[in-house]
Amino acid sequence: MSEAAEHFDVAIVGGGPAGAAAAITLARSGAQVALCDKAYFPREKCCGDGLTTGALRRLEQLGVAVPGLAGFTRVDTLHVRSPSGRVAKVPLSSGGRRAAPGLRAGVVRRLDLDAALVASARKAGVRVLEGHGLEAIAPAEGGVAIEAGGRLLRAAHVVAADGAWSTVRKVLEPSSAPRHQSPADWHAYRAYAHGVSASAASELWVWFPSELLPGYAWSFPLAGGRANVGICLARGSGESGGELAERWRRFADSPLLASLLGNGATFEPVRSWPIPSALSLERLCALDGRVLFVGDAAGAADPFSGEGVAQALETGIAAAHAISDGRASHDAAARYRSAIAASLALEQRMARACRRVMARPLGARGAVRLTGANAWTLRYVGRWLYEDFPRTLVVAPHTWRRGVLSQPPPFSSVR
Numbered sequence: 001m002s003e004a005a006e007h008f009d010v011a012i013v014g015g016g017p018a019g020a021a022a023a024i025t026l027a028r029s030g031a032q033v034a035l036c037d038k039a040y041f042p043r044e045k046c047c048g049d050g051l052t053t054g055a056l057r058r059l060e061q062l063g064v065a066v067p068g069l070a071g072f073t074r075v076d077t078l079h080v081r082s083p084s085g086r087v088a089k090v091p092l093s094s095g096g097r098r099a100a101p102g103l104r105a106g107v108v109r110r111l112d113l114d115a116a117l118v119a120s121a122r123k124a125g126v127r128v129l130e131g132h133g134l135e136a137i138a139p140a141e142g143g144v145a146i147e148a149g150g151r152l153l154r155a156a157h158v159v160a161a162d163g164a165w166s167t168v169r170k171v172l173e174p175s176s177a178p179r180h181q182s183p184a185d186w187h188a189y190r191a192y193a194h195g196v197s198a199s200a201a202s203e204l205w206v207w208f209p210s211e212l213l214p215g216y217a218w219s220f221p222l223a224g225g226r227a228n229v230g231i232c233l234a235r236g237s238g239e240s241g242g243e244l245a246e247r248w249r250r251f252a253d254s255p256l257l258a259s260l261l262g263n264g265a266t267f268e269p270v271r272s273w274p275i276p277s278a279l280s281l282e283r284l285c286a287l288d289g290r291v292l293f294v295g296d297a298a299g300a301a302d303p304f305s306g307e308g309v310a311q312a313l314e315t316g317i318a319a320a321h322a323i324s325d326g327r328a329s330h331d332a333a334a335r336y337r338s339a340i341a342a343s344l345a346l347e348q349r350m351a352r353a354c355r356r357v358m359a360r361p362l363g364a365r366g367a368v369r370l371t372g373a374n375a376w377t378l379r380y381v382g383r384w385l386y387e388d389f390p391r392t393l394v395v396a397p398h399t400w401r402r403g404v405l406s407q408p409p410p411f412s413s414v415r
């Protein structure tokens, strides 16, 4: 490493939702923060672009004006189709026929969302270094030294937010498997479709065809007559990359998809990416508690749904609080681990149980039937699915707070 180092309280590697959330939270607490990303924003991220209530709530907290972002599409109803073809229309807005104020779900391209998050970090005083890929990381006196884009940085803590293929992890744990090679992980395919039907451009669909279980397929509406279409597949089945890709081709050519998108739809090239969904408390921190892993680099995504934006934001914010509240280096790691053990680790355990139910057609059919059983189940199962309140409420009473079911939706001034 070269000699002239720049000093920060915290250096963050990766400017996706996890890294940006950590950066904004730390900068607001008065820390000197550097955020390095190998990319230049706006940059593509292979994703379904769907935002749950949990994600929207945290984005609001971080001051990101999501409803104003280019192409943002509000969603008030989820259409869920079981293996037998039964459809449950799950209302997320409580406003009956008219949309109620606030947002419980939405879709916005990650190209735009992540650029807005990084812009908010810059505005909060974070030193953003684009085009700075991590090259080296090592212990240094009083903290950690990293080299990124030929620049040497020193910091008391590093937040590793560099995604599913985390380079920080590879450098610090050269002999361990990447985070996304657990059987609990997902692999997902996504393509943007253009010229879609009016229904596809305005409705959000999730299908559970028997051949994809416990995975599923989706079509999420986007402004400009487009839709984000994809499938989420369980890893650990032993299938090769070619076999997984064949599953995408079969879905892309299926009458089910054509019936929603219409005959005139055209696809941009498909992309695929892993979704690590097996958090390990032991591997949450490294280098004597100086490095904290967040988001996909920590395996934080949901093992039931594959959603990971809310979890990336949650872990980024939790790591930032652990660092700014801790007095000594090991305090930060201990605080972070115990915050995650009490929240996300518990959520993942329950989500794995739900995934086992969805692995069989009978279980998936029962789940959709239960969701549509009556007005109450439609309303609360939908909000539970969309992370409006801790999902663990049903199994862990300590996660219950007064008023948790009646809190207003995020962005409650938006109609």
Ligand SMILES: Cc1cc2nc3c(=O)[nH]c(=O)nc-3n(C[C@H](O)[C@H](O)[C@H](O)COP(=O)(O)OP(=O)(O)OC[C@H]3O[C@@H](n4cnc5c(N)ncnc54)[C@H](O)[C@@H]3O)c2cc1C
Pocket (backbone or CB within 6 Å): 013, 014, 015, 016, 017, 018, 019, 036, 037, 038, 039, 045, 046, 047, 048, 049, 050, 051, 052, 055, 132, 133, 134, 135, 161, 162, 163, 164, 166, 167, 168, 188, 189, 190, 230, 272, 273, 274, 275, 294, 295, 296, 297, 301, 306, 307, 308, 309, 310, 312
């Ligand atoms: C096809 C697909 C569909 C999905 N759909 C949804 C969805 O609809 N809703 C949802 O909530 N979740 C979804 N997810 C999951 C979600 O995309 C991820 O969980 C989320 O992006 C994780 O955020 P992150 O900040 O941890 O990582 P990322 O968003 O991957 O960000 C990592 C950042 O690190 C940078 N980086 C990487 N390596 C380096 C390096 N060496 N040096 C510096 N920077 C580096 C990258 O450039 C990137 O900016 C989907 C995932 C896939 C694959």
